[in-house]
Structure formats: structure tokens, C-alpha cells
Amino acid sequence: MWTSCMSFIFGEPVSGRLPARVRDRIARQQLQSEKLISWVQMLLVVLFASLWAVAPKTATNPDFNLVPFALGFYFLFTLARLIAAYRGTLTRPFLMASVVIDVGLLMLLIWSFHIQYMQPASFYLKAPTLMYVFIFIALRALRFDPGYIVLAGASAALGWITLMLYVVHAEAGNPMITRNYVEYMTSNAILIGAEVDKIVSILMVTCVLAIAVLRAQRSLYRAIIDSTAAQDLTRFVSKEVAERITQADRAIQPGDGESKVATIVFTDIEGFSTASEKMSPAELARTINDYFQAAGEVIARHGGVVLLFEGDAMLITFNAVTPQDDHAARALDCALELEQVCRERTFGDGVRLLTRCGVNTGAIVVGAVGTAERLTFTVHGDNVNIAARLEQLNKQYGTYVMCTEETAAACGDGYDCAFQGEIPVKGRSQPVKVYSVARP
Structure with missing residues (x-):
């Protein structure tokens, strides 16, 4: 019963250990995905920089602005990631660090908004920039590895919890918490329920994407196994016969x-x-x-x-x-x-x-x-x-x-x-x- 339920949710698992040649084909496909992810991240750097450049600034900007430094660091990191992807030297620890850095820099940019616009810390909790976190989570779906999606979603949820706790404790004796929705929408007060909604949304999107990618991953593995078997079959029977067998309607x-x-x-x-x-x-x-x-x-x-x-x-x-x-x-x-x-x-x-x-x-x-x-x-x-x-x-x-x-x-x-x-x-x-x- 439990096995049937798991198969229904996550798809049929691939039985046994994958042959080395199948793992090699999967690794090549994953490497191509990482190249695409790196290019999308580079596009996001350009987009973030463009949005920051055209965003209105306050008349009295602080002496130190974190945004250009964060964007510069992210550009260099993404460039290094892109080069490593084309050289085939990406390691799992590096990829995990990349996921955390992506989300971490986004949270850092959001945190810096209250400094840039000289507002209370609760100001950044209403920033629409949070929506970009879903791009970073969805971006990991290109790799067909649910683990990176879960890591991105967990990092985003933890990051937003950290930002929320910072707001609550930023001013001693003034947590700025309200239970009035109108006050929340029209002031810098924070509504805990609204922030919990955001965290739940992040986690739900992460779960749905992770399950979808896990199902797709298992289908991909079976497709690669079948494709490899069909290629191997042509070494024992002619290509024409193999195609006739594998392409039969039944x-x-x-x-x-x-x-x-x-x-x-x-x-x-x-x-x-x-x-x-x-x-x-x-x-x-x-x-x-x-x-x-x-x-x-x-x-x-x-x-x-x-x-x-x-x-x-x-x-x-x-x-x-x-x-x-x-x-x-x-x-x-x-x-x-x-x-x-x-x-x-x-x-x-x-x-x-x-x-x-x-x-x-x-x-x-x-x-x-x-x-x-x-x-x-x-x-x-x-x-x-x-x-x-x-x-x-x-x-x-x-x-x-x-x-x-x-x-x-x-x-x-x-x-x-x-x-x-x-x-x-x-x-x-x-x-x-x-x-x-x-x-x-």
C-alpha cells in the first residue's frame, strides 16, 4: 500500500543500479542543463542591474550602497560558474553553494532596500522583488534533480524567516507587529500571517516543482535506458529491425x-x-x-x-x-x-x-x-x-x-x-x- 502510494505520487522508481554508460549519458544531459542555467543566471544579473540602474533613488542616498557590490560579486560568480560548466568541472558542493548564493544575494538585495530608501526595516518585507525567488527555484528544474529545487526552496524560506526576525528585533521594544490588515497594507507594520503566507507559498511551490521534477527525472532515466537499449539492440539486430520493434504501436x-x-x-x-x-x-x-x-x-x-x-x-x-x-x-x-x-x-x-x-x-x-x-x-x-x-x-x-x-x-x-x-x-x-x- 505504502509503495503504491509513493509510486502514485513520485512515479515508478528505476529499479536496480543504472549501467555506467547510462549514467554517462545522464551526466552529459545534466551538464548541458547547467550551461543553460548559467546563461539564465547571467541574464538575471543583467536584468537586476538594469532594474537597479533605472530605479528611483532617494534625494539623500547613504554613503555606502550595497547593491552594486552585490551585483558585481554575483556577476563574477556567475561568470566563473559558466566557465566551469563549459569546462565540465562543476562539482556537487559548488552547485549547492551556487544555489545558496543565488538565494542569499537576492535576500541581501531585499534587505538593503530599507537602507537605500532610508525606511524602517519592515519596508523591505513588502518589496515585490521577493517574486524573483520563484525564478531561482524554478531555474533548478532545468537540471532534473529535485534535490537542488528543495535546497533552493529551503534556502528561500529560511532567508525570508531571517529577514522577518530581523524586522521584529530591529528596534528594541517596537516589533512593529499588527493584526490589522488595513494597517499592514498602509504602513510599515508587519502582519505575521502575511509573512507566513509567503513562506508557505515558497514551500508549496518548492514541493510541487520537486515532485514534478522527480517524476520527470524517473521518466527521463527510463527513456535514456530504453534509448540505450535500442542502440544496443542495433548491435545484435539490424537498425531497421530495431526501429520496427521499438516503434511498434503495441x-x-x-x-x-x-x-x-x-x-x-x-x-x-x-x-x-x-x-x-x-x-x-x-x-x-x-x-x-x-x-x-x-x-x-x-x-x-x-x-x-x-x-x-x-x-x-x-x-x-x-x-x-x-x-x-x-x-x-x-x-x-x-x-x-x-x-x-x-x-x-x-x-x-x-x-x-x-x-x-x-x-x-x-x-x-x-x-x-x-x-x-x-x-x-x-x-x-x-x-x-x-x-x-x-x-x-x-x-x-x-x-x-x-x-x-x-x-x-x-x-x-x-x-x-x-x-x-x-x-x-x-x-x-x-x-x-x-x-x-x-x-x-
């Missing part, structure tokens, strides 16, 4: 999918199993990672999406995740460039690799398969199996890129598609015509 369920006409490319490294037996685990990892890095650049260049790495094989799709009208041509261009790249360079510690590709175009199903607890985003269907079969047929025909009649017809001119024969496919009444593909 949680993806097993069996969610859609039928599309797409082109599938299966790739496999020729003789890699035999070659890998001669490599150490470290050499094998370097070689295969180097190959996948080079292949990934080619695939991305042609707009393909890798849905599966299995051993040294890849399942690449075109028009399955992202729409592409020329998906068949893109797939053949990708397969041919993969073959060319493998012929022109070595991988890992000088290992030569050749890749074989099977390409097929047809209707497939794109979506999630698995259980409610664990899903895989993939493509499936008869046409996917045919692409895998074609990749294996390269070995039989001595070729490196093979496609079906559907792909050859869809890609148009510009390719040397040589008919190789017909192959039977389980579940189909008619054999499938296959072609080897090369540049003309």
Missing part, C-alpha cells in the same frame, strides 16, 4: 507478421569449415569478424538488412523490412559486389575467402516467431528455403551467384543471367528454373 507477439514480395539472399563462405580447422580460435574470430565487417558495408550500401548470422552464413533481405521497389536488382548488385570484394582482398591474417550467394524473389512472411518470453524477428516461407537451396547449388554448378527465374525477370537488363537448369523443390508441382549471374 508489443510484438509471436506470430505477428505480414506477407510481402521481397528478395532473399543467402550467403556462405566456400570451404570455410575446412579452412577454420587450420586456425586458432583467435585467428578464426579475427577472420570471420573482418569478413562480416566488409560484407556488412557492402550490404548497407545496397540497402540490405541482415536478419541472421549463422556460423559463416548470412540471411539478407531486400524489401522485407524497408520498402524498395528495385529490391531484386539491389539484391543481385549486393551479391555480385560481395563476390568481387572477396576476390580482391584478404581477411584476418591474410586469409582468402570466396563467398557463394543464392538469390530468390517471391512472397514471404516477415515477422516474429518464438515464445512470448523470447522472440526472433525473421522471414520465413517457401521462397526463403529456395534461396538457401540455391546457395548450396553453387557448389554443384561451380558458380558463386545463383538466382531464380523470378529474380532474373524482376531485376531487368544489366545482368548476365545464364540458364543452368531446373531443380525440383519439395512442395512444388513444377521445378524451379535457376540461373547463374555475372556482370555483362
